[in-house]
Every structure is written in C-alpha cells, then in structure tokens.
Amino acid sequence: MIIFNSYQKNTLNLDPTRCINCGICQTVCPHAVFGAGDNVAVLASPESCIECGACMKNCPVRAITVESGVGCAEAMIRQAITGSKTATCGCGGDGEASSCCCSGDEK
Amino acid sequence: MITTANRLDHFLARWGVNRMGHRVEPGLYRLGNPTPASPVFASANYTLSFDALRSALTGFDAYILVLDTKGINVWCAAGKGSFGTEELIHRIETACLTDVVSHRRIIVPQLGAPGISWMEVLHRSGFRIEFGPVRAADLPEYMNTLTATPAMRTVQFPLRDRIVLIPVELVQVLPWAVVATLVVGVFLNWMIAAQLLTAVLAGTVLFPALLPYIPTKDFSTKGLLLGALVMVPFVWLGRAAGMTPWMQAGYAITSLLFFPPITAFLALNFTGATTFTSRTGVRKEIFTYIRVMAGMLVTGIVLAVLLFVVRAGWGG
Numbered sequence: 001m002i003i004f005n006s007y008q009k010n011t012l013n014l015d016p017t018r019c020i021n022c023g024i025c026q027t028v029c030p031h032a033v034f035g036a037g038d039n040v041a042v043l044a045s046p047e048s049c050i051e052c053g054a055c056m057k058n059c060p061v062r063a064i065t066v067e068s069g070v071g072c073a074e075a076m077i078r079q080a081i082t083g084s085k086t087a088t089c090g091c092g093g094d095g096e097a098s099s100c101c102c103s104g105d106e107k
Numbered sequence: 108m109i110t111t112a113n114r115l116d117h118f119l120a121r122w123g124v125n126r127m128g129h130r131v132e133p134g135l136y137r138l139g140n141p142t143p144a145s146p147v148f149a150s151a152n153y154t155l156s157f158d159a160l161r162s163a164l165t166g167f168d169a170y171i172l173v174l175d176t177k178g179i180n181v182w183c184a185a186g187k188g189s190f191g192t193e194e195l196i197h198r199i200e201t202a203c204l205t206d207v208v209s210h211r212r213i214i215v216p217q218l219g220a221p222g223i224s225w226m227e228v229l230h231r232s233g234f235r236i237e238f239g240p241v242r243a244a245d246l247p248e249y250m251n252t253l254t255a256t257p258a259m260r261t262v263q264f265p266l267r268d269r270i271v272l273i274p275v276e277l278v279q280v281l282p283w284a285v286v287a288t289l290v291v292g293v294f295l296n297w298m299i300a301a302q303l304l305t306a307v308l309a310g311t312v313l314f315p316a317l318l319p320y321i322p323t324k325d326f327s328t329k330g331l332l333l334g335a336l337v338m339v340p341f342v343w344l345g346r347a348a349g350m351t352p353w354m355q356a357g358y359a360i361t362s363l364l365f366f367p368p369i370t371a372f373l374a375l376n377f378t379g380a381t382t383f384t385s386r387t388g389v390r391k392e393i394f395t396y397i398r399v400m401a402g403m404l405v406t407g408i409v410l411a412v413l414l415f416v417v418r419a420g421w422g423g
Contacts, residue, residue, distance in 0.1 A: 005324035006395060007388035027238050027255075028220035030262040031383065051385040052186065054220035068221065069386040070186055072379025073326075073393055076386075080393075 011067040012049040016040045018063035025064060028054040109162045116154050123275040129154040133175040135202035136161075139168035143209040146250070148239070149195060149219065151176040151184050160216075163243040167250070172198050172213065185222030192227045199232045214239045217260060262382045269315040272380050276311045280373065284308075302341050306366040309337045310373025318381075326384075327396035330374025334367030357414045365407025368400035 012033065014025075019040035026034045026041065030052065035044030041063075053068025078084075120129045131152045138161060147170045150160045157173060164171075174194045176184035184190035195215075199205075215223055217238045225236035240249050240259035249255055284307040292300030314321075314333055321329040342359040350358065375392060378384040 003323075004328040006391035007324055007385060009391075010385045010387045024225070027260065028217060030218060030241055030260070032257060032261050048383070049385060050383055051387060052221045054185075054217075057222070057224050058220055058226070060226050067386070068186075070379065071381075071384035071386045071389045073389050074376045074379050076390060076393055077376075077397075 008047050010046070010049045010051055011065075012043070012046055012051065012055075013065045014041065014043055015063045015065075018061045020061055020063075022060060024058050024060070025055040028058050030054070108165075109158055113154070113158055117158065120155055121271055121274050123278040127178045130178040131157045131173055133173045133198065135198075135204070135207065136171040136173060138164055138171055139166070141168045141170050143207065145169050145208065147172055147204065147208060147213045148246075149174060149198075149213055149215045151179060151181045151190055153178050153180045153184075156180045159243040160246075163246045167247075170204075170208065172202060172204070174198055181216050182218040182221075185219045188222050190219050191222035192224050195223055195228055196232050199234060205233070211235055212237055216243070217241045217255070218262070264318075264382045266316070268382075269318060273312055273315050276315065276373075276377070276380070280307060280311055298341065298344070302338065302362060302366055303369070305337050305341070306334055306369040307373065309333050310370040310377075313337070314370070314374045314377060315380075318377075325392055325396070326374045326378050327371050327392055327400070330371030331367045331400075333374070334370030335363055337370070338362045338366050354414070354418065357410065357417075361407050361410045361414060364403045364410065368403045368407075371396070371400055 014034075021037065021040050023036065023041070026032075026036060031045070031048040031050060033043060033045050033049045034055065035042045049066070050071055051066050051068050053066055056062075056064045056066050056068065116129055119125065131154055133152050145168050148160060148164070149172050150157050152173050152175055157171070160171060172195075174184075174190055175198075176189045176194075179187070179189065181190050195213075199213075205211075211234050213228075213234050214237045218241055220238055223236065225238075228234055228236055238255075239246060240255045241262055242259070245255070245259045249259065284304060288300045288304045291303055310330060310333075314330060317333065318329070321333055323329055323332070342362055345358045345362075346355050375396065378389050378392070
C-alpha cells in the first residue's frame with residue numbers, strides 16, 4: 001500500500017565507490033537491507049531499514065551513512081515536550097519506566 | 108540452570124515490576140567447565156538476555172562476558188551505546204580475558220552491532236568480533252556450522268513476541284484508564300465510560316496482537332481503523348436504546364471522532380516496542396497524524412456538547 005505508509009524513505013546511504021564488498025553490512029543488518037553484489041554491496045531492500053546504525057558502525061571503509069536513532073514515537077513526543085536535544089528511551093536511566101523499546105528480549 | 112526463581116524474575120520483568128531491577132552482576136562467568144580454548148560470548152546484564160543465552164548454551168563449556176547495560180537488553184542497550192565498544196573493551200580488560208583464554212575471539216549477538224565496532228575492538232583489544240545469530244536459541248546450530256543462515260540474521264516480530272509485550276503496555280496505561288473510566292461513569296454516563304475503556308484496551312491489548320493483520324502500514328491509521336471497529340458495537344447498542352434517528356447519527360459520529368484517536372495514539376506509541384520502525388518514518392507519522400488525532404478529539408468533544416445541549420433543550 002503506497003498511501004498511509006510513512007516508512008518508504010529513510011536516511012540510509014551506500015557509497016558504492018568506497019565499498020570493498022567485505023560483506024559485514026549483510027552480516028550485521030537485522031532486516032536484510034543489503035545484498036551481495038558482484039563488486040560492491042547492493043541495497044536489496046532499502047525500505048526495510050530501521051536506521052539502527054549497525055552497518056555504519058561496522059563498515060571498515062565508511063561507505064555507509066545513516067542517521068541512526070530510536071524509532072519510538074513515545075521518546076520523540078517526550079523530546080518535543082521537554083525540549084531535550086536527543087530522543088532517548090525512557091528505559092535509559094535508572095528509575096524512569098517506559099514501555100519504549102526496552103521490552104524486547106531478542107537475546 | 109534456569110531455576111524457578113529465574114522464571115519468577117522473568118515473569119515480573121514482563122509485567123514491568125521493578126522495571127530496572129532485573130540485573131546480573133557484570134563480569135566474566137563460567138558456563139560448565141571451560142578451558143582456555145572455550146568460546147567467549149558477550150551478553151547484557153538484563154536477566155532475560157543473560158538467561159536466554161545461558162539456557163541456549165546448556166551443555167556447552169564457555170565463558171560469558173556480561174557487560175554493564177544498566178539492566179537493558181542487548182538491542183536497546185546497543186542503540187544507546189551502553190552495550191558498546193567502550194564497555195566491551197573495559198570488560199575485556201577488567202576480566203583479564205587475554206590471560207583466561209588462549210584465543211582472541213568473542214561472539215557478540217548480532218543485535219549488539221549498533222553499539223559495537225569490530226574494527227575498534229580489534230584495534231584496541233586484539234579481540235576479533237564474531238557476530239552471532241539474532242536469537243540466542245539459534246546458537247547451538249551456529250556453533251555447529253559456524254555460520255548464521257539468513258533466517259538467523261533477520262529480526263522477526265511473531266505473535267508470541269508481540270503478546271509478551273502486552274502486560275507491560277497494560278501496566279502503564281491501565282491505572283489511568285480505570286480512574287478515567289470511573290470518573291466518566293460516575294459523573295457522566297457508564298456507556299461512555301465503557302467506550303473509553305474499550306478504546307484504551309484496543310490500543311494496548313488488541314493492537315499488538317493484531318498488528319500485522321490491520322490494513323495500512325502506518326501505526327496511526329492502523330490504530331484509527333481498529334479504534335473505529337471497536338466502536339461499532341456501541342453505535343449499534345445506541346441504536347437499540349431508542350434514540351431518535353438524528354440523535355443516533357450524532358452519537359455515532361461523535362463516537363467515531365472521539366474514541367479512535369485514543370486507540371491510535373496508543374498504537375503510535377507501540378512503535379518503540381516493535382522491531383521494524385525507523386526514526387525517519389516515526390517522525391513522519393508524528394508530523395502527519397498528531398494534528399489529525401487532536402482535531403478528531405476536539406471535534407468529537409464539541410459535537411458531544413452540542414448533542415447534550417440539543418437533547419436537554421428538547422427534553423425541557
């Protein structure tokens with residue numbers, strides 16, 4: 001469905017001129033965004049990117065850029081209300097409880 | 108071994124009891140009877156993460172290096188950076204890992220990758236990172252084959268994973284919802300009170316369970332649709348309660364304007380608990396729908412007041 005889809009665009013960018021096809025982006029990506037190309041990695045499913053930043057953090061030649069951050073409405077709304085600079089989950093500090101993201105237990 | 112006490116701890120963690128208190132002491136742990144050649148696994152100091160790892164590795168001889176993530180699971184801690192390069196290097200040093208094991212490899216859960224740079228860890232500690240599978244349960248197979256299949260590398264969000272999140276969502280909003288329901292019921296009308304509670308429960312219980320089956324991609328539109336659907340029985344009940352056709356129509360429109368945004372707002376807040384929403388997308392949703400939700404809510408209130416006045420006028 002094309003309408004009512006806010007998740008078609010994101011900030012992921014792959015620079016093929018830098019890529020050395022090492023494959024680490026395919027290893028770390030939890031949504032199979034990258035695919036193996038002949039000479040360089042390819043964006044197989046860019047719209048699946050959740051901007052976690054794992055690929056950028058582990059790319060040895062800095063071929064990948066992405067504005068990573070938490071995809072959490074609660075954190076962003078709180079950020080807007082409190083006026084803090086960065087959106088972080090409430091689960092970050094001691095004490096404050098929030099459902100934001102920290103409920104997952106994937107390992 | 109996972110004991111009954113561990114299981115109780117997991118249960119309480121799921122219900123949000125003592126939210127940040129489900130911790131393991133950071134440091135190096137021995138599993139079975141490890142030798143200097145045994146593998147080293149990194150984990151978070153959240154009991155659910157640590158116990159998932161050690162129960163998956165039952166029967167293995169290994170070391171577990173627990174990072175101090177303040178009681179947060181691997182993925183979220185990696186996003187914040189507490190499951191990160193600095194902390195990992197710090198733990199390698201304080202555990203004297205170079206003296207404990209003869210090799211220089213650490214198996215890090217794949218979901219730790221947003222916080223850990225393999226190049227920097229290698230450069231500064233001499234240890235080579237192997238990113239293991241997403242789920243601890245796949246570790247035995249991974250240890251056999253030493254490769255993770257594409258399925259082991261991707262995050263899913265199946266029904267079971269969504270259901271376990273319901274209690275913690277519920278615990279947060281239910282006290283407020285119950286108070287609001289009682290206030291509305293006592294001072295206004297029990298039908299409206301029931302509608303309010305239904306809208307909240309739809310957003311916190313039904314929404315996570317039905318997430319992939321509700322049409323559209325945006326959480327806000329999914330929430331509005333679900334919120335409208337759960338109002339249908341009330342509109343039908345209102346019809347049976349002997350209202351005039353005009354009042355019925357007014358009641359139906361008011362219900363469909365006022366209550367679905369409540370469900371939608373709770374649905375939008377569930378983005379943070381899911382495994383597949385990007386920050387860019389969520390931001391776009393907030394900019395697009397918050398004003399729509401607010402507009403519907405305010406219009407609903409105005410209409411409700413008008414209906415009340417009109418009915419009072421006719422009655423008198």
